[in-house]
Amino acid sequence: MTEAKTHSADSRTELTLRGILIGVVITVVFTAANVFFGLKAGLTFATSIPAAVLSMALLRGFRDSTIQENNIVQTIASAAGTLSSIIFVLPGMIMIGWWSGFPFWISFAVCALGGILGVMYSIPLRRALVTNSDLPYPEGVACAEVLKVGSGDDSTDSATEESRAGLLAVIWGAVVSAVFAVVVATQTFASDVAGYFRLGNRGAVSGFDFSLSFALFAIGHLVGLSVGIAMLLGALIGWGWGVPHYSLLAGDLTTAAADLAQATWSHKVRFVGAGAIGVSAIWTLAKLVRPVVGGLSGAMAAARVRKAGRADTLPRTERDMPIGIVGLITLACFVPIAWLLGYFGSISGLGDHVAVLAIGGVAFVVLMGFFVSTVCGYMAGLIGSSNSPLSGIGILVVIAAALLLVLFVKPHVAPEAGRALVAFALFITAVVFTVAAIANNNLQDLKTGQLVDATPWKQQAALVIGVVAGAAVIPPVLDLVNKAYGFVGVPGAGPSALPAPQAGLISALGQGVIQGNIDWGLIQVGALIGVAVIALDAILAKATKHMRIPPLAVGLGIYLPTSSTLMVVVGSVVGWYFDRRADRSAKPESTKQLGVLLASGLIVGESIIGVVIAAVVAFSGKAAPLALVGPGFADAALVTGGLAFAAVVLGMYRWVWRMAMRNGTA
Numbered sequence: 001m002t003e004a005k006t007h008s009a010d011s012r013t014e015l016t017l018r019g020i021l022i023g024v025v026i027t028v029v030f031t032a033a034n035v036f037f038g039l040k041a042g043l044t045f046a047t048s049i050p051a052a053v054l055s056m057a058l059l060r061g062f063r064d065s066t067i068q069e070n071n072i073v074q075t076i077a078s079a080a081g082t083l084s085s086i087i088f089v090l091p092g093m094i095m096i097g098w099w100s101g102f103p104f105w106i107s108f109a110v111c112a113l114g115g116i117l118g119v120m121y122s123i124p125l126r127r128a129l130v131t132n133s134d135l136p137y138p139e140g141v142a143c144a145e146v147l148k149v150g151s152g153d154d155s156t157d158s159a160t161e162e163s164r165a166g167l168l169a170v171i172w173g174a175v176v177s178a179v180f181a182v183v184v185a186t187q188t189f190a191s192d193v194a195g196y197f198r199l200g201n202r203g204a205v206s207g208f209d210f211s212l213s214f215a216l217f218a219i220g221h222l223v224g225l226s227v228g229i230a231m232l233l234g235a236l237i238g239w240g241w242g243v244p245h246y247s248l249l250a251g252d253l254t255t256a257a258a259d260l261a262q263a264t265w266s267h268k269v270r271f272v273g274a275g276a277i278g279v280s281a282i283w284t285l286a287k288l289v290r291p292v293v294g295g296l297s298g299a300m301a302a303a304r305v306r307k308a309g310r311a312d313t314l315p316r317t318e319r320d321m322p323i324g325i326v327g328l329i330t331l332a333c334f335v336p337i338a339w340l341l342g343y344f345g346s347i348s349g350l351g352d353h354v355a356v357l358a359i360g361g362v363a364f365v366v367l368m369g370f371f372v373s374t375v376c377g378y379m380a381g382l383i384g385s386s387n388s389p390l391s392g393i394g395i396l397v398v399i400a401a402a403l404l405l406v407l408f409v410k411p412h413v414a415p416e417a418g419r420a421l422v423a424f425a426l427f428i429t430a431v432v433f434t435v436a437a438i439a440n441n442n443l444q445d446l447k448t449g450q451l452v453d454a455t456p457w458k459q460q461a462a463l464v465i466g467v468v469a470g471a472a473v474i475p476p477v478l479d480l481v482n483k484a485y486g487f488v489g490v491p492g493a494g495p496s497a498l499p500a501p502q503a504g505l506i507s508a509l510g511q512g513v514i515q516g517n518i519d520w521g522l523i524q525v526g527a528l529i530g531v532a533v534i535a536l537d538a539i540l541a542k543a544t545k546h547m548r549i550p551p552l553a554v555g556l557g558i559y560l561p562t563s564s565t566l567m568v569v570v571g572s573v574v575g576w577y578f579d580r581r582a583d584r585s586a587k588p589e590s591t592k593q594l595g596v597l598l599a600s601g602l603i604v605g606e607s608i609i610g611v612v613i614a615a616v617v618a619f620s621g622k623a624a625p626l627a628l629v630g631p632g633f634a635d636a637a638l639v640t641g642g643l644a645f646a647a648v649v650l651g652m653y654r655w656v657w658r659m660a661m662r663n664g665t666a
Contacts, residue, residue: 014068015458022058023076023462024469026051029608030077031470034084035477036610039091039487039498048143048445050600051077053170056147067147068454074143075445075459079466082441083115086474088394089430091487091500092507098423101482106344107475110427113337114434115467117365119460120330121373121435122442123321126456129377130447137381139222140447142596145589147452165659166597172655173601176648177214178609184212185613185626187633189641192563196258204248205261206239209563212645215606216564218599220571221578226546227553228572231565234273234557237529242269242558265561268522270505273559274395275526276533280551281375281393283534321457337431338362344427348420353409361428364404368397368432373439380440381447397432398506401425402513410514418514425510438467505559530555575599578653582660591660598656 030047055073059065090107093099130137146166183189189212196207220228243261246268252260342358350357372393402425410421442463449459486497489504512518533551540547557565575595582591616625629637 013064013066014455015072015462016069018062019055019059019069019072020076020462020465022055023051023073023466026054026073026077027079027466027469028473030604031079031084031473032477033604033608033610035087035474036481038084038087039481039500047604048074048078048139048448049146049596050170050174050604052143052146053167053597053600057167067452070147071449071452071454072458072462074147074448075462076466076469078441078445079115079438079463079470082437083111083434083467083470084474085433085437086111086430087478087500088502089398089426089433089506090478091482091503092426092510093423094482094487095489095500095504095507096419096422096426096511097490098419098426102475102478104475106340107478108471109336109340110430111434111471111474112468113333113340114365114369114431115438115471116464117330117333117337117369118373118435118438118440119442119463119467120326120333121370122377122439122446123323123326123456123460125374125377125439125443126446129374129381129443130450137444137447139380140444141451142222142593143444143448144451145593146597147448165594168659169594169597169656170601170604173214173218173598173652174605174608175601176652177218177602177605180212180214180645180648181606181609181613182626183644184641185624186628187624187626188629188637189644190634190637191641193638193642194258194563196256196261198257199244201253202248203251203253203260204244205257205264206244206247207258207261207562208239208566209561210566210570211563212641213567213606214602214645214648216567217571217574217649218602220568220573221575221595221599223568223572225572225576226548227550228569228576230549230551230553231557231560231572232569233533233549234276234554234559235562235565235569236557237554238265238269238273238558239562242272266504268519270559271509271519271522272526272529273555273557274505274509275523275528276530276558277393277526277552277555278396278399278523279527279530280534280555281372281396283530283551319455319457321460334362334366337365340431341424341428345424348423349417350409350413350420350424353412356409357424360404360408364401364428365431365435368400369435369439372397372432372436376436376440377443380444393436394429394433394502394506395509398425398429398510399513401428402510406514406516421514422507422510425514426507429506429510438463499561526555526558529558571599574649574653578657581657585660587660591657594656594660595653598652602652 026047030051034047052070052074055070055077059070059073086107090102090110094101180189184191191213192209192211194207194209196205198205243264247260247264250260250264255263338358338361341361342354345351345354345357375393402422405421405425410418413421442460445459445463446456448454449456481498487503488497488499490497509518530551533549533554537549537551540549578595579588579592582588582595585591613626
């Protein structure tokens with residue numbers, strides 16, 4: 001009887017062709033949306049929850065569909081949320097003038113090879129950061145709850161109504177945010193509420209910028225109040241002290257306040273944020289040494305059990321891809337990565353040093369990839385993938401890569417090869433980025449799988465499929481938005497150029513280290529701020545039960561523009577208030593889940609329509625092809641846009657609350 005049950009459980013519907021096809025289609029759409037949104041706002045969003053909802057809606061018609069099959073679909077699609085992090089580096093190749101577009105096969109290889117390597121890295125980390133860890137994994141847990149509700153007993157009215165309500169929340173959230181984005185594109189609503197001003201008469205300036213973005217607002221809801229407060233603290237440090245202080249030192253009384261504030265933030269304050277992020281990342285890694293070693297030991301123990309022929313004695317949730325296969329795939333990835341680095345060095349005019357660049361580059365990818373994978377996996381467990389510190393840790397990666405090139409290659413090349421060295425530093429950083437991105441994402445998915453009794457090795461195989469699908473979409477979408485808008489700082493970029501803030505910062509750091517003109521004093525100031533925030537967080541951990549100040553989130557608040565942070569803060573406060581009200585309802589978790597699904601819909605709708613608008617801009621050749629009014633309407637658009645945004649937020653949350661009550665979930 002026991003053997004029969006085991007066989008039945010092992011043959012359940014989980015990794016299926018239809019699930020793979022659905023996951024790939026969702027991955028393609030969400031990857032395109034994430035690339036556009038990330039370039040615009042400096043943040044990417046996790047796609048697991050909206051993918052899970054779509055999967056449940058599409059698979060509901062199949063009688064043998066299971067919660068585990070839905071989990072596979074969201075695992076494949078979740079690659080869209082984090083593989084898109086390549087946008088934090090690769091546009092830097094355009095910004096430094098090395099590329100004019102994004103070559104498909106090179107860009108695809110960077111994403112695919114790094115992503116597959118990231119899957120392999122996540123396997124030994126799983127035991128350290130998922131199984132044997134008390135990290136909350138907010139998005140992983142939320143996704144598991146969505147899957148559980150959607151896979152409930154459809155014979156009960158309550159389960160059917162809860163599933164229908166969740167799907168409606170995602171759909172209408174997407175529709176509303178998409179329509180609002182279209183209206184903004186017509187310029188009848190303003191895109192943001194911003195103000196810049198002088199402080200006194202000695203040259204100090206500051207300002208603020210609230211982007212009227214439902215996607216940013218929704219990200220705030222998902223990451224929670226602690227992260228929102230941490231980002232607000234970072235913004236206050238950056239714009240309440242950093243920008244006024246350094247602009248005062250400049251003593252510029254003639255430049256417009258807005259231009260001076262932006263220049264000061266870009267050339268000074270962002271480097272302070274880089275120092276804060278770097279210290280926070282190192283601190284995070286130091287705390288993880290012991291659990292990572294324990295995870296590696298656990299993986300080896302599981303391998304010994306398999307070799308002894310007792311694999312069936314392992315619990316389903318402990319059946320990773322065999323460590324031997326992991327090692328072979330990892331080694332197999334190193335060969336094309338070495339070729340790719342050598343090829344890039346050769347076409348960059350560094351052909352005499354191809355061996356050093358290829359062999360040293362692979363060693364760098366191996367060691368630095370594992371470092372950032374560990375740190376980002378920890379942060380995904382702490383605050384979720386949507387607020388992943390990949391972009392901040394990339395600062396450490398590019399500085400390390402540039403310093404190594406300065407030490408071992410620069411003395412042996414001509415002075416004019418400096419730009420080629422910068423390009424190589426960015427290129428190898430891009431490879432490390434994809435490694436860390438997928439490792440980070442996979443750990444979040446594996447937490448979801450643990451909660452829904454999924455098989456880890458099947459999720460790991462599914463993620464490889466998602467990586468390849470996403471890697472095929474990223475280069476053409478990057479080309480599309482580059483042609484439609486361009487990037488800030490690139491000669492010829494129009495007024496609608498996308499800021500791509502992380503790519504700009506990372507390319508500036510690479511240039512500064514290799515050219516020897518980086519201001520290390522700014523990074524040191526940021527490092528001291530990071531130490532202070534770490535100490536504050538440690539005090540709060542001992543003094544309070546719930547309130548924390550994640551140091552990496554503070555660093556992000558310093559170096560991201562306020563257009564990317566302040567609306568996140570607003571969303572975190574509104575989400576916190578909604579959840580507190582839900583706690584007083586009859587079914588608080590179900591009500592909170594509807595809020596999460598609404599937020600997911602808001603993100604997806606705006607992001608997808610952003611790609612559509614980008615295509616319209618690219619093919620029309622106009623900066624604002626949908627504009628219905630001229631610049632003279634700007635003041636009125638500010639008022640109408642701000643009021644409409646607030647009204648829609650209020651209306652959507654009231655609608656979700658009433659739906660929860662009507663369906664008996666409140």
